[in-house]
Structure formats: structure tokens, C-alpha cells
Amino acid sequence: MTNSSFPLLFEPLDLGFTTIKNRILMGSMHTGLEEEKDGFRKLAKFYATRASGGVGLIVTGGISPDFFGRLTPGAAKMTSQRDVQNHRMITDAVHEQGGKICMQILHAGRYAYQPISFAPSRIKAPITPFTPFAMPSWMVKRTIRNFIRAAELAAQAGYDGVEVMGSEGYLINQFLVTHTNQRTDEWGGSFENRMRFPLEIVKGIREKVGRNFIIIYRLSMLDLIKDGQTPQEIVTLGKAIEAAGASLINTGIGWHEARIPTIAQMVPRAAFTWVTKNIKKELRIPVITTNRINMPEVAEAVLRDGEADMVSMARPFLADPDFVNKAKQGASHEINTCIACNQACLDHIFNRKVATCLVNPFACRETEWPQWNHVTVKNVAVLGAGPAGLSAALILGRRGHHVTLFEQGEEIGGQLRLASQVSGKEEFRETLRYYQVMLAKFKVHIKTSTTFQIDDATAFDEIVYAAGVIPKKIDIEGSQLPHVVTYDRLLSGSVVPGKNIVVIGAGGIGIDTAMFLIKGCEPETKHEFLNRWKVDETWTQRGGLSKDKAAAFLTRNITILQRSKGKPGKHLGKTTAWIHREELKILGVKFFDELQYERITPDGIEIQRNGEHVMIPADQIVICAGQTSNTAMLENLKATGKPVHVIGGALRAGELDAKRAIEEGMRIGFAI
Numbered sequence: 134m135t136n137s138s139f140p141l142l143f144e145p146l147d148l149g150f151t152t153i154k155n156r157i158l159m160g161s162m163h164t165g166l167e168e169e170k171d172g173f174r175k176l177a178k179f180y181a182t183r184a185s186g187g188v189g190l191i192v193t194g195g196i197s198p199d200f201f202g203r204l205t206p207g208a209a210k211m212t213s214q215r216d217v218q219n220h221r222m223i224t225d226a227v228h229e230q231g232g233k234i235c236m237q238i239l240h241a242g243r244y245a246y247q248p249i250s251f252a253p254s255r256i257k258a259p260i261t262p263f264t265p266f267a268m269p270s271w272m273v274k275r276t277i278r279n280f281i282r283a284a285e286l287a288a289q290a291g292y293d294g295v296e297v298m299g300s301e302g303y304l305i306n307q308f309l310v311t312h313t314n315q316r317t318d319e320w321g322g323s324f325e326n327r328m329r330f331p332l333e334i335v336k337g338i339r340e341k342v343g344r345n346f347i348i349i350y351r352l353s354m355l356d357l358i359k360d361g362q363t364p365q366e367i368v369t370l371g372k373a374i375e376a377a378g379a380s381l382i383n384t385g386i387g388w389h390e391a392r393i394p395t396i397a398q399m400v401p402r403a404a405f406t407w408v409t410k411n412i413k414k415e416l417r418i419p420v421i422t423t424n425r426i427n428m429p430e431v432a433e434a435v436l437r438d439g440e441a442d443m444v445s446m447a448r449p450f451l452a453d454p455d456f457v458n459k460a461k462q463g464a465s466h467e468i469n470t471c472i473a474c475n476q477a478c479l480d481h482i483f484n485r486k487v488a489t490c491l492v493n494p495f496a497c498r499e500t501e502w503p504q505w506n507h508v509t510v511k512n513v514a515v516l517g518a519g520p521a522g523l524s525a526a527l528i529l530g531r532r533g534h535h536v537t538l539f540e541q542g543e544e545i546g547g548q549l550r551l552a553s554q555v556s557g558k559e560e561f562r563e564t565l566r567y568y569q570v571m572l573a574k575f576k577v578h579i580k581t582s583t584t585f586q587i588d589d590a591t592a593f594d595e596i597v598y599a600a601g602v603i604p605k606k607i608d609i610e611g612s613q614l615p616h617v618v619t620y621d622r623l624l625s626g627s628v629v630p631g632k633n634i635v636v637i638g639a640g641g642i643g644i645d646t647a648m649f650l651i652k653g654c655e656p657e658t659k660h661e662f663l664n665r666w667k668v669d670e671t672w673t674q675r676g677g678l679s680k681d682k683a684a685a686f687l688t689r690n691i692t693i694l695q696r697s698k699g700k701p702g703k704h705l706g707k708t709t710a711w712i713h714r715e716e717l718k719i720l721g722v723k724f725f726d727e728l729q730y731e732r733i734t735p736d737g738i739e740i741q742r743n744g745e746h747v748m749i750p751a752d753q754i755v756i757c758a759g760q761t762s763n764t765a766m767l768e769n770l771k772a773t774g775k776p777v778h779v780i781g782g783a784l785r786a787g788e789l790d791a792k793r794a795i796e797e798g799m800r801i802g803f804a805i
């Protein structure tokens with residue numbers, strides 16, 4: 134494959150006063166480094182790494198134009214010369230790598246997670262505990278001036294432009310809709326009044342910064358909330374923003390409070406680019422599309438279909454900073470693909486932790502990981518080709534060790550391969566492809582269908598034990614009956630699913646198993662997804678919400694059980710747990726908690742709940758009750774006297790997830 138595979142992606146974009154070298158924008162992402170001690174030095178390295186990776190234009194995470202616009206107390210703002218000096222580190226580092234960078238100006242409005250916040254009207258957001266104060270008219274005007282001032286300071290700091298954050302439900306969006314704007318002054322009432330706030334901001338910025346400065350406006354094209362904008366209002370606003378001096382229009386899909394997934398893993402790739410296409414027809418300036426675009430092939434197809442002039446990707450640049458260069462060199466198969474799990478990026482941010490990436494623990498820690506220095510070459514055996522073993526083998530191979538990866542199964546992947554069987558989790562197949570390609574590139578010798586024998590240890594200097602986990606056995610009468618199966622046998626296809634199924638355990642794997650039983654292993658089409666979540670594909674309804682009834686799903690009869698009190702998936706990440714629960718509801722999965730198991734019979738399972746005995750009929754019982762470490766060979770291996778390093782599920786099965794496994798693999802990869 135050569136560069137000509139992506140001719141549109143690598144066509145420069147001429148904005149008249151400046152040219153962007155390709156059609157790829159690294160979208161805005163808050164990393165948490167913004168608020169860290171020494172964070173700007175780390176951010177400079179973070180962005181410079183992506184700039185050297187070839188991306189055409191970068192947009193920073195949201196920076197507040199004033200004190201009350203900050204998302205959280207202590208969040209970054211651009212209000213002083215000190216801020217200018219800090220941001221200089223970023224712009225200098227990016228420019229040194231031949232990149233271009235814009236600063237996003239974001240005012241949180243009622244999404245500010247602090248007791249004193251301001252919004253157009255005094256209406257609380259469902260996603261924060263605080264009720265905002267309504268901005269007095271003088272404050273609205275001052276906030277506009279603050280946006281303009283922040284843009285001026287950004288120019289002084291060396292930015293190539295700014296992005297005005299007008300979507301995802303932040304302050305500007307809050308002015309635009311009656312859902313949050315019930316003012317009766319010149320900033321509320323008619324749409325003309327409601328859109329005055331963003332127009333004054335864009336006009337004011339253009340007047341102050343001159344013609345040769347990029348202004349991107351992030352336009353909310355699909356609010357996905359009740360009383361959101363109509364498509365006509367969005368087009369009117371887009372045209373007015375264009376006339377006010379914007380250089381580019383970026384796409385915003387869904388407010389943060391919307392109850393429709395827009396970027397999570399189960400959202401089909403490029404599921405919302407059709408919305409950008411609707412706006413593109415109405416404007417003369419270039420438009421940028423976004424959401425669930427994670428490979429160059431997808432981005433190229435979007436451009437080829439005329440849906441946008443440029444493609445924004447954010448998380449894919451956490452997963453692989455060299456995304457663009459790899460695509461350019463015809464090596465897109467070497468891209469470490471973002472699997473849209475949110476586990477190490479957005480979930481970290483919600484937990485006030487610095488973001489990183491499940492598939493790339495280097496992300497946002499560019500200044501912390503060791504260099505690829507010279508090693509004393511050793512023969513290393515890695516036992517187990519699940520996420521921990523794959524990750525260790527790759528780093529060891531890249532560092533020049535002679536590595537042999539042993540896997541008892543027929544294929545590599547372990548728990549990753551099982552997860553990849555679930556519809557909505559097929560992105561894990563990209564992770565498997567990545568490891569397959571990269572292990573071959575770094576000459577790791579893979580032995581599948583091979584059980585490591587103790588005598589084999591003599592051929593190796595060190596051993597990495599990554600034998601993973603085994604499903605936990607349960608102690609319920611009748612659990613030996615033939616219709617009782619563990620989840621791994623079901624997901625690997627070695628048993629055929631029943632019709633009436635009880636799932637024991639409501640953790641991540643119980644939910645995944647229910648999804649597999651209902652939706653199978655094939656991804657949903659965009660239409661199926663949009664229909665099921667009632668998104669208005671005709672783009673005629675206010676807020677983008679369809680009034681039609683979603684098409685019924687052909688389902689099995691599934692009941693999930695859990696002994697303790699609490700919702701299913703209670704330990705899953707904040708950004709995705711609600712989606713899984715909503716999906717279970719939409720798909721008609723029953724769930725019971727606070728119960729005791731009595732016995733499994735050939736006809737089902739007997740439980741006790743609220744003091745009553747209940748029989749749930751079932752022709753299959755699936756055990757998803759967690760796992761235990763697979764330590765079968767460990768003691769014998771240690772007895773050989775060779776250094777043995779235990780990682781991943783074999784080390785600790787509780788709370789196991791791929792994020793920890795991959796990171797542990799990397800750390801041991803650097804330690805040997």
C-alpha cells in the first residue's frame with residue numbers, strides 16, 4: 134500500500150492565508166496534564182510527539198476564558214501573561230516539529246463542577262450537583278469580552294488559531310436552546326437573540342486577531358436533547374458564524390447530558406458523518422467531521438463520500454501518535470487502533486486522574502517512560518498470549534531481546550479474543566491485528582497450540598509468566614449439570630447458546646455475555662444503531678431525536694442475576710456503565726439483585742429473593758462469576774531457578790482488565 138491509498142487525506146487544505154498540510158485534525162481532548170505540576174512541559178512533549186507524527190492541525194484541550202468558565206476548580210484558563218508564557222512551551226514545541234496548533238476556548242457554563250457557576254438561566258444540569266446562577270446581562274457581555282481576550286492571548290502565545298467550543302452542551306450551546314435559555318432580554322427568546330452570544334464572540338475575535346489567524350467554530354449539529362435546536366436553526370447559525378469570520382466549522386454531536394452514546398465502542402464507525410454532510414451543503418468554508426473515526430481507511434471514505442473537507446480524530450492520537458506517518462507510509466496495518474473503550478482516557482478524567490490509553494500506556498506520560506536504549510540481549514520466554522503477554526513480548530522484541538511467546542490456544546489474544554466476539558466490541562480485533570503485525574515485525578517467535586514444558590526453561594535466561602485467568606467455579610447445588618457453562622466456552626463458540634438463559638454474575642463479563650447472546654458477534658450497521666437509539670436520521674426533528682418507535686430486536690430470553698445490591702456493571706467506567714444498562718433495558722434483558730442462589734435444576738435455577746422462593750426457568754445457565762489466577766505452572770517454574778516475572782491476571786485476577794494487563798506487560802518489557 135502506498136501513500137496513494139489515501140489521496141484525499143493527504144491533500145493539503147488551503148485556507149487562503151495558510152495551508153494545512155493534510156486533512157487530519159487532532160481533535161480537542163482534555164488530558165489532565167493541564168492542571169498537573171509541571172504539566173505544560175509534559176503537554177508540550179505530548180503535542181510535539183503528535184506533531185512529529187505528521188498530523189495536519191492540533192486542537193488543545195478546552196481552556197477557559199475566565200474564572201467561572203473552568204470545568205473544575207483549578208482547571209486551566211487563558212487570562213494572563215503568565216498563561217501566555219506557559220502556553221508558549223506548547224506552541225514552540227509543536228512548531229519545532231513543523232506542526233500547527235489551535236487553542237480551544239471552552240466555557241463550561243452550567244457544566245462547571247463547582248458550587249458557583251453561571252449559565253444563561255438558573256437551570257441545573259443533570260450531570261452536576263450544582264445549580265448555576267443566571268448571568269446578569271453585564272456578565273454576558275463581559276464573558277464575550279473574555280472569549281475575545283483569550284483568543285488574543287492565544288495569538289500572543291504563538292497559537293495558529295483558536296477553536297471556539299460551541300457544542301457538547303457547554304455555555305455557548307446553553308445560550309442556543311430554550312432547554313437552558315429562558316431569558317427574556319436580548320440574549321434569549323427568539324433564535325436570533327439566542328444565537329447573538331456565539332456571533333458576538335466570533336465577530337469580536339476576528340476583529341481583534343486579524344485575517345491570518347485560524348478560527349474554528351465547533352457547531353452543535355445534533356444536540357440529542359429535548360428542546361434542542363432544529364436543523365434549520367443549526368444551518369442559520371452555521372451561515373452566520375461563517376459570515377462572522379470563522380475559517381472552519383467543526384462538528385459537535387450530542388450534549389454531555391444526552392442519553393445516547395456518541396463515541397463509545399458500540400457506536401459504529403463514522404456513525405454521525407452524515408450530519409456534517411448536511412451542513413457542508415449549506416456552507417462555503419471547509420467543514421470537519423468527527424466521532425468514531427479511528428482508522429485512515431474510514432477517514433478517507435468519509436472524504437471520498439463528500440461528507441466533509443477534513444476529519445477530526447482525538448482518542449486515536451492517544452492510541453498511536455504516529456497514526457498519520459504510518460498511514461502516509463502505507464503502513465496503516467501498524468497503527469495501534471483506538472478501540473473507543475474510554476477506560477484510560479475519559480474515565481481517568483472523570484476520576485480526576487491524568488488520561489492515558491488502554492492500548493498505549495505511553496500516552497500523556499511521554500516524559501516518564503524509559504528510552505529505547507541498548508540492552509544486553511537475552512533469551513526470554515513469555516508464557517501466555519493474552520493482553521499482558523502480548524504487550525510484554527512486543528516491548529521485549531522491540532528492545533532487541535530474543536523472545537518466544539508460548540500460547541496453549543490455537544490463536545493469540547486470550548481475553549481480548551473473547552471480548553472481540555461480542556457485537557459492539559469488535560474493535561478488539563484491531564488490537565489483535567496490531568499485535569500480530571508488530572510481533573512479526575520485531576521477530577517475536579510465536580508458538581501457538583503449544584504448552585510450555587518445564588524442561589523448556591533451560592533454553593531461556595528469563596521467563597515472563599502471563600498465563601492469565603480461569604473462570605471462577607461456583608458453589609451452587611446443580612452447577613455440574615450439563616446445561617451449566619462458563620462464559621469462555623460460549624464466547625469461543627465451543628457451546629451453542631440456548632434460548633432461555635440465566636447469566637450468573639453482573640460484572641463486565643456478565644453484561645458482555647448478555648450482549649453476545651442477543652446481538653451475536655457482528656457489528657451493528659449505522660442505521661440499526663441510530664434506529665435503536667432513536668436518532669432522527671431524516672434530520673428534520675428538533676434536537677435530532679426521532680419520534681418513531683425503535684425497531685424490535687430479535688432476542689433470546691435473558692436474565693442476569695447478582696447476589697449483592699446494586700446496578701449491573703457497578704464497577705465499570707462512568708462513561709460507559711450507563712450505556713450498558715440502557716442497552717440491557719432497550720434489549721429487554723431482565724436483572725435481579727439482592728438474592729441468594731438455592732439450586733440449579735435441569736429446568737432452571739431456584740433463588741430466594743425478598744424472602745420468597747422463585748424458580749427462573751432456563752435451558753442454559755452461564756457462569757460469569759469472575760475469575761481466578763492461572764498459576765498452574767508457577768511453582769515448578771520458580772523451582773528451575775530462572776528469574777520468573779508474573780504479570781496480568783496470573784498475578785492478580787480481581788479487578789483485572791486489559792488496561793492493567795497491557796501496562797504491566799510494558800513495564801516488565803522495559804525491566805528485563
Ligand code: NAP
Nearest residue numbers: 607638639640641642643695696697757758759788789790
Ligand atoms: P466482576 O466484575 O468481579 O463480576 C463478577 C460477578 O459475579 C459479580 O456480579 C458478582 O456478584 C458475581 N459473583 C462473584 N462470585 C460469585 C460466586 N461465587 N457465585 C455467584 N456469583 C458470583 O468480574 P467480571 O465480570 O469477570 O470482570 C472481570 C474484570 O474485567 C472486572 O474488573 C471488569 O471490570 C473487567 N471487565 C471490563 C469490561 C468493560 O467493558 N470495561 C468488560 C468485561 C470485564 P455477586 O458476588 O454480588 O453475586
Ligand code: SF4
Nearest residue numbers: 471474475478490491
Ligand atoms: Fe481509545 Fe480506549 Fe485508548 Fe481511550 S483508552 S484512547 S478510548 S483505546
